[in-house]
Structure formats: C-alpha cells, structure tokens
Amino acid sequence: MALHDEITTRKNQLAKIRECGIHPYPEKYPKDKAMADILSLKEGEQISTAGRITSIRTMGKITFCHISDISGKIQIVIQEDTIGKDVYKQFHDIYSIGDFIGASGELFTTKSGELSIKATSTTFLGKALLPLPEKWAGLKDTETKYRQRYLDLIANPESKKLFLFRSNVIKAVREFYWRNGFQEVETPTLLHVATGAVANPYKTHHTALNQDLFLRISHELPLKELIVGGFEKIFEIGKAFRNEGIDPSHLPEHTHLEHYSAYWNFEDNIAFTEKMFSYLFETLGIAQTLVMDSGVEVQLKQPWPRYNFVELIKEKTGIDVLAYEAADTLRSDIKKKNISFDGIDQMSLAGLMDNLYKKIVRPTLINPTFLTTYPEILQPLARRNDENQNVVDQFQLVINGWEVVKAYSELVDPIDQQQRFAQQSEHKEQGEIEVMEGDDEYITSMKHGMPPISGLGMGLDRLVALLSGNSNLRDVVLFPLLRKK
Incomplete structure (x- = not known):
C-alpha cells in the first residue's frame, strides 16, 4: 500500500474509533507486568498488559498479534468465540500495526510452543497515524536512526x-x-x-x-x-x-x-x-x-x-618534548620528521606537544x-x-x-x-x-x-x-x- 493510502486508512480508522464511542487516546490502563516478566510466568496465570502492536496475522476467526514494550514482546491470541463476533469485527476495523493495545487474559502455550495471552478483553490505547518503518523489517538508514531515534527503537x-x-x-x-x-x-x-x-x-x-x-x-x-x-x-x-x-x-x-x-x-x-x-x-x-x-x-x-607520556613520544618519534621552550623550534623538528597535522603552523608549544601525541602515539594504544x-x-x-x-x-x-x-x-x-x-x-x-x-x-x-x-x-x-x-x-x-x- 502506498504511504498516502495507508495514512488515509489510518485516519478513517480514527474516525471509526470515535464513531464507536471509543476514546482513541485514553488516560491510563492497568498494566500489571512488562513483557519480559510475563515470559517467565507459567500457563494459567491471569495477565493484564499493554504495548505497541508489531504484527497482526489473521486466520479466519482467530487473530495472532505481537505486542512489544522496551523489555520484549509477547503474542496475544484473539478469538471470535472468546470475545464475541462484534468485538472481533471491531478489532479488525480499528487496529493497525503500530497502534497501542491493552489486553487481559490467561497465559497458555500455542501448538507451536509459544507462550501467549488468550485475550478475554482488549482496550484501544493509542492510534498511530503514520506507519512504522519497513513493516518491522528494520530501520537501516543511519541518518534516520539518529534524527528519529524513536523509530530506531521501535x-x-x-x-x-x-x-x-x-x-x-x-x-x-x-x-x-x-x-x-x-x-x-x-x-x-x-x-x-x-x-x-x-x-x-x-x-x-x-x-x-x-x-x-x-x-x-x-x-x-x-x-x-x-x-x-x-x-x-x-x-x-x-x-x-x-x-x-x-x-x-x-x-x-x-x-x-x-x-x-x-x-x-x-x-x-x-x-x-x-x-x-x-x-x-x-x-x-x-x-x-x-x-x-x-x-x-x-x-x-x-x-x-603504565607508560611515561614524554618517553613514549620520544620512543615513537625521536622527539623529547621537554627539551623545547619555543613553539617554532618544536614545529621545525616535527616537520623534519615528515609529521604534519591540521593547524600546525598556528599552534602553541602546548598544542604541538598535544597534537604530536594524538597524531603518532595515541592511535597505537589499543x-x-x-x-x-x-x-x-x-x-x-x-x-x-x-x-x-x-x-x-x-x-x-x-x-x-x-x-x-x-x-x-x-x-x-x-x-x-x-x-x-x-x-x-x-x-x-x-x-x-x-x-x-x-x-x-x-x-x-x-x-x-x-x-x-x-x-x-x-x-x-x-x-x-x-x-x-x-x-x-x-x-x-x-x-x-x-x-x-
């Protein structure tokens, strides 16, 4: 789907949420545990959690979706027989990947061996009007990662x-x-x-x-x-x-x-x-x-x-920096060694010593x-x-x-x-x-x-x-x- 079409779909979903009398950005939700903590629990426990939807997969009257928080992710299983036909249809009408959802239900293990939550209720917690990067295939562009760190984290x-x-x-x-x-x-x-x-x-x-x-x-x-x-x-x-x-x-x-x-x-x-x-x-x-x-x-x-700073420079370059009192003399001897660095002609005695070390010595210290x-x-x-x-x-x-x-x-x-x-x-x-x-x-x-x-x-x-x-x-x-x- 083109980006413009996807944005339009999400805006239409937002309108549908409001028509259903649901607040698209509710005040709070009783989240009991983080995803990582849930994954350490056993089957049969009742859980209330919340997170961002990262995937949705529907097979007729059953839908599998993963939700995530900063600690990890867990699968929620939503069945029409459990939550009712109308609520099940509403789920598909208003939710997209990237939205926030709250879910309550019982922990169980699917046939594929994945610990999941069998949802008895879901709560809409926040609409994403823009899609996530590359449908969760990963964000690879370095500049985008820096400028929009939130997308990188997602x-x-x-x-x-x-x-x-x-x-x-x-x-x-x-x-x-x-x-x-x-x-x-x-x-x-x-x-x-x-x-x-x-x-x-x-x-x-x-x-x-x-x-x-x-x-x-x-x-x-x-x-x-x-x-x-x-x-x-x-x-x-x-x-x-x-x-x-x-x-x-x-x-x-x-x-x-x-x-x-x-x-x-x-x-x-x-x-x-x-x-x-x-x-x-x-x-x-x-x-x-x-x-x-x-x-x-x-x-x-x-x-x-431990190494002596002065002796190490002398070992690497043959220059004893303590022997110099004037910048011009040290600068001349550095150039005689075919060593150069940006700004060398304007540097003070201290600047020359420091940059000689940074240019020749420091890169060798792993x-x-x-x-x-x-x-x-x-x-x-x-x-x-x-x-x-x-x-x-x-x-x-x-x-x-x-x-x-x-x-x-x-x-x-x-x-x-x-x-x-x-x-x-x-x-x-x-x-x-x-x-x-x-x-x-x-x-x-x-x-x-x-x-x-x-x-x-x-x-x-x-x-x-x-x-x-x-x-x-x-x-x-x-x-x-x-x-x-």
Whole structure:
C-alpha cells in the first residue's frame, strides 16, 4: 500500500474509533507486568498488559498479534468465540500495526510452543497515524536512526538493548561511587567563566542579569570549591558542552563524570580507576576481550600497563618534548620528521606537544594503557611533580585509541595557580587559541585553604561506546545533534 493510502486508512480508522464511542487516546490502563516478566510466568496465570502492536496475522476467526514494550514482546491470541463476533469485527476495523493495545487474559502455550495471552478483553490505547518503518523489517538508514531515534527503537531490537545497556552502565557507575563513600552533587551548567579545560564554549546572554554566560565545558572548578567547603569525596554526572568539531569520538555535548577526593594523589586515583572498571566488568558481565564493530579486539585483563607520556613520544618519534621552550623550534623538528597535522603552523608549544601525541602515539594504544608524567605546560590545573618541576602528576587511561579517563593530583597552591592562569592569559594575548581561562572566584576559594586533592574526569558516552563495541558516539547517544534539515 502506498504511504498516502495507508495514512488515509489510518485516519478513517480514527474516525471509526470515535464513531464507536471509543476514546482513541485514553488516560491510563492497568498494566500489571512488562513483557519480559510475563515470559517467565507459567500457563494459567491471569495477565493484564499493554504495548505497541508489531504484527497482526489473521486466520479466519482467530487473530495472532505481537505486542512489544522496551523489555520484549509477547503474542496475544484473539478469538471470535472468546470475545464475541462484534468485538472481533471491531478489532479488525480499528487496529493497525503500530497502534497501542491493552489486553487481559490467561497465559497458555500455542501448538507451536509459544507462550501467549488468550485475550478475554482488549482496550484501544493509542492510534498511530503514520506507519512504522519497513513493516518491522528494520530501520537501516543511519541518518534516520539518529534524527528519529524513536523509530530506531521501535524497529531495531538491538538499539533497545543498547540503550538499556547504557542506562545500566550509568546506574553501575553511580552505585560504585555510593559504595565507596562518595556523595553525588550538582554544580551549575551556566557559568560566568568557561574554564576547567581547554575548549571553545557556547556563549549565551542572561536577560534579567544583563550578563553574558557560558555553558560549562567542565565540572572541575565548582567541585573543587566544594572540597574547600568541607566535602571530602564527591562526584557529579552531567552534561558538558564544547563548541567544536564533531567526529566519531567527539560530540558538542556529552555526559561527563568527574570526581574529587581529598587526601588522595594521582596514584590513589589510578588504583581507584582499575577498581571501578573491575566492578563495571563484573556487574555488567563484560567479557575480558572486547570486539569493536571495526573488528579490533581489545584485551581488558588487568593490571594495565603504565607508560611515561614524554618517553613514549620520544620512543615513537625521536622527539623529547621537554627539551623545547619555543613553539617554532618544536614545529621545525616535527616537520623534519615528515609529521604534519591540521593547524600546525598556528599552534602553541602546548598544542604541538598535544597534537604530536594524538597524531603518532595515541592511535597505537589499543589495550587499556595508563599514560603518566605529562609536561606541566599541558595541564595548568595539575600539581607539579616533587622531583621534576617540568612535569605534573597526571595520568590518562587510553583504550582503543580514545582518551577515556583523565586524572591528576590537583594544584592546591593558590599562588602557583594564579601564576599559571596569568601565563595562560599572556599566551592568549599573543594570539594563541588553545588556552585555559582563569577564574578569580576560584582563586579566592583556594586562598581559604585546600587539602591534598586528586580528581578524575571521564566521558560516559565513550565508556558506553567502548563497552558495547561501538566506534561512533552518535550510536550510543539517544539524540545526537545533527545539522537541521
């Protein structure tokens, strides 16, 4: 049937529903159990359930239809002898695939061995005026899956399974923090200063205050202010926004986890990270070998190796990034190695170091790997190493070429922090783009005194993608941002 004809048929059915005195969109229905729960029951039990019709098959005076919810599907058997001739005819006059139905009846097993509900009554619960994609053969167009995720969820059971898995991942993360004595807190999304990371922010204007504000690019500074206030172990899960490019591992908004613990250093955070991942693997039933959709295999067995960031770059490129004080010199030596990346001629010293690592080193790190000992210039918020003031006590966890975790011993010296913010400001005045904004209010909080602190940040979209074997973040986000049609 052509789409126009099918829409006309459904509109006519809607009119018929109203003529019969039936409300096409009723207020509620007493649904006892989800489909998955029903399938674990035995024959003879009385059931009342509801869901979307996904198939209808009629054989004379008996009709078989499957209905589904987020947990699964079950078959309803509707017989003319059971519900009456008039009601049976009415069913065929008003129902189509995609409509919502409530059904009550007794569980039984059909001759083909399928547990089903023998309906004694049905209730119309919602009319679909548009047909479902490809008559439930599946929705394959990638852009449509992203733009109309609801159709993807209806048509593709694997998508339902994936997003239920995402929910369980975030639930397990929260449970792990609660079990380890952390308090969950919330900090502002709208800020006067976009800082805590090096990223281009979204800017907006508050009409009542007549002030420009920014969507946060990080949770970091407000969380550390809470440590000043007396909290000792805190975490937050929330959105962070970065007005930058979109690719398989970057989205303009992402679900971000950060935690901070007083009296820890980065070594404590490494141990905590391994402990957290072990908990997630066990709780979620993750195998020791992940097979990505690209075919790449990731071995998850712990303990995970540790490499020195500076030494690894030197091993892969022959360049000791700590030996450079000027961007032009490093840029020249990078080009001599026939290495290039976008924007190389405009990059600062820190930008060159970072992109050299991202271009040459990071793609080679497939199995979980901790990188430590970062140049101080790369992280203005991290504590310098006591033995080498040119590096900071930071680590990243890299899996399948993605940065999954970034953590460090926090800089808690307000004078040092103020100087580093001032250096960033000078770099900005010199035309550098990749700099971190300072925050005077944060400096004021630091001056009231901070204990030793270590914090951690992790993109939960990336975590879900990796644990589910996906290589594109848009596949694990319900409504990824797309260009408007």
